[in-house]
Structure formats: C-alpha cells, structure tokens
Amino acid sequence: MSTPVVFDPMTLPSDDNVNAYTFCVELKGSQWFLQKGKMIAYYGQIDFNGIGHGRFERLIRTSFHSPLHASDWVVAEGSGKMLLADRAFDVNSFDLEDGNLTIRAGNLLAYQPTLALKQSIVPGFLTLIGTGKFVAASNGPVVFMEPPLRVDPQALVGWADCPSPCHHYDHGYMKGVMGGLRSLTGIGGTSGEEHQFEFVGAGTVLLQSTELLMPEQATGAVPHEPGVPGGGPGGGGQHGSTPRMPGQLGDLQRRFGL
Amino acid sequence: MPFREINAKMVEAVVGPGQKMYSQRGAMLAYRGDVSFTPNVQGGQGGLGSMIGRRLAGEATPLMTVEGNGLVMFGHGGHHIQVINLAGDTLCVEADRLLAFDGTLQQGTLFMGSQGGVMGMVRGQMTGQGLFTTTLKGHGAVAVMAHGGVVELPITPGRPVHVDPQAYVAHHGDVTNKLSTALGLRDMVGRGSGEAFQLELSGNGAVYVQASEEKL
Amino acid sequence: MFRLQGSKTLAVDLTGDAVKAKNGSMVAYDGQMAFKKMSGGGEGLRGMVTRRLTGEQMVMMEVKGQGTCYFADRASEINLVSLHSDTLYVEASNLLATDGGLRTGTSFTGLRGGASGNGLFTTTVEGTGQAAIMSDGSAVVLRVTPQYPLNVDPGAYIAHQGRLQQHFQSGVNFRTIMGEGSGESFQIRFEGDGLVYVQPSERNTVGGDV
Numbered sequence: 001m002s003t004p005v006v007f008d009p010m011t012l013p014s015d016d017n018v019n020a021y022t023f024c025v026e027l028k029g030s031q032w033f034l035q036k037g038k039m040i041a042y043y044g045q046i047d048f049n050g051i052g053h054g055r056f057e058r059l060i061r062t063s064f065h066s067p068l069h070a071s072d073w074v075v076a077e078g079s080g081k082m083l084l085a086d087r088a089f090d091v092n093s094f095d096l097e098d099g100n101l102t103i104r105a106g107n108l109l110a111y112q113p114t115l116a117l118k119q120s121i122v123p124g125f126l127t128l129i130g131t132g133k134f135v136a137a138s139n140g141p142v143v144f145m146e147p148p149l150r151v152d153p154q155a156l157v158g159w160a161d162c163p164s165p166c167h168h169y170d171h172g173y174m175k176g177v178m179g180g181l182r183s184l185t186g187i188g189g190t191s192g193e194e195h196q197f198e199f200v201g202a203g204t205v206l207l208q209s210t211e212l213l214m215p216e217q218a219t220g221a222v223p224h225e226p227g228v229p230g231g232g233p234g235g236g237g238q239h240g241s242t243p244r245m246p247g248q249l250g251d252l253q254r255r256f257g258l
Numbered sequence: 259m260p261f262r263e264i265n266a267k268m269v270e271a272v273v274g275p276g277q278k279m280y281s282q283r284g285a286m287l288a289y290r291g292d293v294s295f296t297p298n299v300q301g302g303q304g305g306l307g308s309m310i311g312r313r314l315a316g317e318a319t320p321l322m323t324v325e326g327n328g329l330v331m332f333g334h335g336g337h338h339i340q341v342i343n344l345a346g347d348t349l350c351v352e353a354d355r356l357l358a359f360d361g362t363l364q365q366g367t368l369f370m371g372s373q374g375g376v377m378g379m380v381r382g383q384m385t386g387q388g389l390f391t392t393t394l395k396g397h398g399a400v401a402v403m404a405h406g407g408v409v410e411l412p413i414t415p416g417r418p419v420h421v422d423p424q425a426y427v428a429h430h431g432d433v434t435n436k437l438s439t440a441l442g443l444r445d446m447v448g449r450g451s452g453e454a455f456q457l458e459l460s461g462n463g464a465v466y467v468q469a470s471e472e473k474l
Numbered sequence: 475m476f477r478l479q480g481s482k483t484l485a486v487d488l489t490g491d492a493v494k495a496k497n498g499s500m501v502a503y504d505g506q507m508a509f510k511k512m513s514g515g516g517e518g519l520r521g522m523v524t525r526r527l528t529g530e531q532m533v534m535m536e537v538k539g540q541g542t543c544y545f546a547d548r549a550s551e552i553n554l555v556s557l558h559s560d561t562l563y564v565e566a567s568n569l570l571a572t573d574g575g576l577r578t579g580t581s582f583t584g585l586r587g588g589a590s591g592n593g594l595f596t597t598t599v600e601g602t603g604q605a606a607i608m609s610d611g612s613a614v615v616l617r618v619t620p621q622y623p624l625n626v627d628p629g630a631y632i633a634h635q636g637r638l639q640q641h642f643q644s645g646v647n648f649r650t651i652m653g654e655g656s657g658e659s660f661q662i663r664f665e666g667d668g669l670v671y672v673q674p675s676e677r678n679t680v681g682g683d684v
Contacts, residue, residue, distance in 0.1 A: 037627075041670070141266075407480055
C-alpha cells in the first residue's frame, strides 16, 4: 500500500510541481497573475483581486495588455504558498529568458508580472514576452518538437521563438474531388487530417497529447479593423480563420471522426 | 512498425516506404516528412461488402491509411493509450477503441454470439457495440485507447476473470467468453439492466480492463 | 487488503471477508464473489431515512467472497486512507470503498454546501481499517496545524480527517470594480490539527462552468 505524502507549508515545493496536476507558487510579498478559479488551496496571507482593481494600474500597464481577458484574470499578492490546478489537466511551469512564447489562451494558468502578456495575431492565442515563469495546463504532458512540423490544430499548445504557423491543406483534398464525392455519397468520409498548422524555421513547437480541446476560454473579439485577422467585416471567419472547404464539417466532423 | 510511447496519451510511429498502417480518422496529432492520410473507402481490407457488413454489425469505426516516409504522432480525445504487441496471436478489441495498428495485421470480425449463444446477443445489446468485435491477427503492434488507462489481468486455466462489459477493452490469447452473473448482482442493479451481467473470460491469455465504466 | 493497480484501479483481496464499495464500481473480479445492495450507507433503515432527509446520496454495495475484486469509477484517481480509531469526513461522491468493518454515517458540516453545490452533510467513515477515496487527478494531502490554517476552494475539497474546525468564508477578498469578482471569493478555512485532501480540479466554480 502506498502511503500518501502529506504536505505542510514547509514541505510544499516553492514554484514547482506538487504532482503532475498541481503546481505550488510561493509568494513572498510578491504578485502573480492567475486565471480565475484555478487556485485550489493556500496557506498564509494571500489576497486575490480582480485586475480591474484600481491599485494595480501600474502593474497592468507593464504586464497585462489583453483587455479582452481582463475579467478572466486576478492578481494574487501576499505571502504564503498557493496550489494551482485546472480540471486535473497536467500543469507545468516554463521559464522564459528574454524570450517570447505564444500559447493557446485556455492553456495559460498563471504568470509572473515580469512577463508581459499580449494577444497574439493568431486568434485565440496569447503571447508572453520577457523574462519570468509561467504555468500552463495541457491535456497530457507537453511534448516539445522542432520544425519542420505539421500539427493538428487541436493538438497545438503553442510555440516559441519560431515564426507564426501557416495553414497547410492536403494535396488530395485540395483537388476537391475527394471531398465533394464523399460529402455526396457519405462513403469513406474525409480522413479528418486534411488541414494542419505548418511550422517552419527555427524554434520550438509545444504539443499536447490529445485532440480533445480544453474548453475554449472566452478570448473576446479583436478590434474590427481592416488588416486585423478575424477582425474584418462580417465578424471574422472569412479571412482570419480557417476557410471551410466543401465536404468539411469543421468541429462536428472531428468530433465524430468522419 | 512499433509504436514508441511518448507519454501515457501519445504514441509515435515511423512510417517508411512500402509500409502501411491504419489509424482512426482524426487521430493524427502531428507529423514530419512526406506522409499521406487516406480515408479507407473500402473499409479495411475486406472491400465494400465487408464495410457494409461492418456498418450492420455496428463496427463502423472509420479508419484511414497512413503511408509515406516520416514520423507520425497519434493520440485521441485525451484517452490513455496502451500498446499491445502481437506475436502471432489474435487480439479481440472493440473497434472504436483502436487508435492505430500495423498494416500487416490481418483484420477480421468476431461474432461474439457464436461463442456466447443467446447470451452473447445480450452482450451485444448491452455494450451497444453490436455482436461483432474486431480481431487483429499476426505480428505487429496495436495502440488501443482506454478511458483512464488499463489494467492487464492474466487469465489462467481454472481462474477465469469476470469483467464488467462496460470496462472491457480488449483481450488476447486462447480465451473463450460467455456471459455470467454473480450472486446478488442482478437483484442489485435491477432486472433488465445489462449491468447485471459480466463477461466471463476463461482459458489462457490476458484481458485489458479500463478504470472506468464509460464508453469512448 | 486494499492495494492500487495503477493509480485508478483498486484491487481488494478477499478471503471470505467483506468490503463496502460504491454501487456499480466493480470492473472485474476473479474467484467467487457475492454482491449485496446496502440500504443507505449501510447503517440500516434509520440511516437511510436520515440520508433521505439530508440529501447526501450514497449507494453502497457489500462484496463478499474469495479472490480479487477490482474497483474503479470514471477514471478517478484513487487514494488510500488508513484509519486508526479515527473519523474520515468525505464527500459521498468521492468515497469508493471501505473495509467491511468500518462504520459509515452522515454528519452535519456547516455551511460549505452553499457554494459547492454539495449538501450540508458529509459522509463519515469511522473505525480502524482502510478506505479508498476518489479524486479528479491525484489528490494532494495538506496538513493543518494551529500555526498553519489552510484555505481551500470548496470545489477542490474532497475529504479531511483529524480534529479540524471549518469555517465557510465568503467575500473576504471580494474587492471589485465593474462587478468583477476575484473568482476566489468563497473558501473553506480549516483550523486545528489534521489532514485535508484536495483534488487538482474544481467540481464547479463560482464563475460557472470553466
């Protein structure tokens, strides 16, 4: 029989994982940004405040540049140890050193204010810039790969230091014949793998081991301006996001594995 | 070709020229190199007739052929993946639990009713799987999905294993199956409910059980 | 004898003795087993009536026999707890199995339910023996001492044991403008001496479904 490990404020790790699903942050009069509802327990004196709180104006000016997410985030400050977790997904911390990393908005749990958070030009993704630590959740452990690589959009957690991905469509699918025929006859269906994100150049791509997305966090809308992906007339969908090709049912298709 | 387990929820396979593998559609996570994914219009190896047979049998899990030259990573739905290596024996597995398998393995369907008689038909009803179970035979690797990981239980002569049909994932070896019910279990869950039955596996082999009663 | 097979399957070796387990959680067994439904939590008719009133749902079965019985429930992680003339307080939905000799009951736990959506009553397991509790992701066991009280999100709480007082705290950190709550406004504060089990997941949060 395995006896469970009992933790107290002294034995809890400082800014490290307690187990695969739980991360412990130590605050010594310092601050962390964290997504609402991800703190499961804490020892000590810690205050949690919505980032709309006026006192944080300076902090937010330097470290938080995503007005669309303002209501999803809080600032934790004080001293003590707090445990972070997210629906039993794997959590891990990552260190950035004068770097940049783009991550799916729903995967980011918490970050140090020494990092600046900005919205990525790719809808639904956030970019962290600077030096510091952040904590991210993923469905299964994160796997690091180097380009060149094509990734199923749903398995993508984020990428660091490499250029933003482009869309890749399978050649056979592009011919349109297969897709059209299948959608008419219902025989065969599509492989569900006609479309990937393609990464080229130097950098690191972060994958999660599953195609089941963590429920999408509200990422709001980008400003409706010409030239902004997803922000064009018609509320996006035309230019920025994936064009829906004939024979492709989008999410439904993937859900049913057609 | 063997699967390399990257972690509990992801496997990696190297595809080379002249090699072929099958995977559940939409189960590719990422790939490198020149690899193509073709939906199986012919439904496995048995041609169109066989595919329709499969539809009727409720074993219509759509597959795709993976060919080319490169590296492919598979995973699906956050499910745990168990790699089972076959050395000439036969694996029985519910089709919707197949993530990917070696193209050299011989596919077939097993009519569970032939072993279990009338009771076998009940089994089909209660698992919602139809009466057919997919069989894979030969030398090669199979990646199977399970909710919450699997436990492998050995089956030895004189020591049959009883499995909740909802937790059953796969079995291999020289094993016969039949339905049985344990003392008191039928009264407990209510008459007519399939839960009152267990799959009794006896013979020589192993059964894989998942840590959950949830279907995929 | 309880042992874990992996982290999500509980194997119980039985030699004619009995084990109480959540109804329907048996996934496999070898040997001879008999299953018996237990009314209420196993404390007879009176217990059942109490349960009806308190709304704490727990349907258990008694498994008796020779061999090994395997239990699992919705791929939850399983944590073993040893009790030595001790009481374990656990949310009914998180209790998987107990030794046949342990007594189960219900206890009033205060106002926690207001936020978590759980009842005001919690299942108690008393005596000497082993119990298996479930969590969504492996649980973290945290010690509470008089110097170190602990604050827990109600959605992440699964169980505690020892001499603990719990207070439901609301609005302590509820500072807001534009109607934005901090999301961590409702907490349970544990004081005293004992252990608290938390899971790396929240059943439901104040902000709704995450």
